[in-house]
Amino acid sequence: MTPDEEWDEGSPERLYVLTGGRSGSEDAGLDLVTLIVTRSAPQIGMQPEHESILRLCEAPLSVVEISAHLKLPVSIVTVLLADLLAEEHVEARAPAPALPDIDIIKAVIHGLQNL
């Protein structure tokens, strides 16, 4: 494969190769702030990006933080995460429900006051 330095980081070609041409992973149900936690150590022969995600997520990390650290768009990261989820290499912790309940609001107020 062409060495990384010859790629334009954000080029459509590079992103296409990373995902094997797949796009859209709404089926994985991942939000920007879904927390991802690694469940199994990286294995030999893994795609380097998959390996990087497993290293990053030893402590819980949101999808959008993974995107920032890998310097890849969220849309690409969710495809990579869908692979890892399917193989149960990572665990996904869904965000708090859309309709905020009063306990969450109270907790956030309390948390901010202590900031």
Added chain:
Amino acid sequence: MASRTSDTVVGPRSEDALPSSATSAVKIVIVGGFGVGKTTLVHSVSEIRPLTTEETMTQASAGVDDLAGVERKRMTTVAMDFGRISIDDELVLYVFGTPGQQRFWFLWNGLFEGALGAVVLVDTRRLEASFDVLGRLEESQTPFVVAVNAFDEAPSYSDEELREALDLTAEVPLLMCDARSRESSKDVLLALMRYLYSLATTTGAK
């Protein structure tokens, strides 16, 4: 044989790692025009060094005719800054700054979904930059507060004048802030949360 990609990825600093007990996250979105102080506000409240995620969009560049008559496409990179606050051992709050202009609304997909609410950050020198955003938030029924980032050189208006100019209803909280100050920025987020609390308790939500 080490993989280059793994080696070049700089992960979070160890002191920025979330506890393994972190189980769920919530988001607040800061919206506003360029230069209004979104990034500054995110920096002021974040417990981690703020991060940036980028999306690319392809847009036809309007008004450009070339000889072949083929529409030129341009790749634009749009950056979104965000920060993080640990609320307790289990709950994490993410604060996103996103551009308010209509052409960036594609970024809003997924951003506002499930968001607690929004802060519209306003510069009194460019009030009109907020009109689109306010309309869009009202349409999508996203609860929001309006915070005026008080730049030294910006004209100051009374609350009534601002409400009138921005066409704000009486119940939408309006406050002044200094996005450079942690305390002030924290107060903005608290104003949003107290507003959400009042909405939740008056509409009979659990």
